[in-house]
Amino acid sequence: ETGVTQSPTHLIKTRGQQVTLRCSSQSGHNTVSWYQQALGQGPQFIFQYYREEENGRGNFPPRFSGLQFPNYSSELNVNALELDDSALYLCASSPGTGEANYGYTFGSGTRLTVV
């Protein structure tokens, strides 16, 4: 059973640029969620994709967008990067959206630094 893989592991971007982060979900999982973890805080929910559709969104501006592909892998895109976007971005997959009685499978994250 493969886990969740994220790429790249680290990234440095300049303010105003755009970035794309990638996530391959665990085999058999059709739901992918993205979280942002700023320094010293717990992860914050960005959005969730289920069967290629956005299925829920946290309190993040529209410049945070995403995609899910037919193989259930996902991308997180951030436009017009700001310094405060510097964070660890985590991807988590799950076998569905209707059950919370299992743990989510997380990737190791992408560390984004905006300078």
Added chain:
Amino acid sequence: ILNVEQSPQSLHVQEGDSTNFTCSFPSSNFYALHWYRWETAKSPKALFVMTLNGDEKKKGRISATLNTKEGYSYLYIKGSQPEDSATYLCALPIRNAGNMLTFGGGTRLMVKP
């Protein structure tokens, strides 16, 4: 917005010590609670998923209890080992919101040999 709080923020213990930390949450509309263990440079790993008031779960030296009426969960580690050093996160899924997880700030545990 769900307010999930964890305490303490960090903890230093000696090898062999037993320790516990707390996750507090609003008791209304409780659905489930997750505990995750997150080692540095690795991915968070699910320890327990708890749903019923009075639940007690155990995995080796680690156990957890749940009180949904008063809104808290305790995580216990018996005889801490250096390999237990990690950040322990609790999270609550919000039903009807894609089961998005609302996390606490985590408890960072450091076990000294």
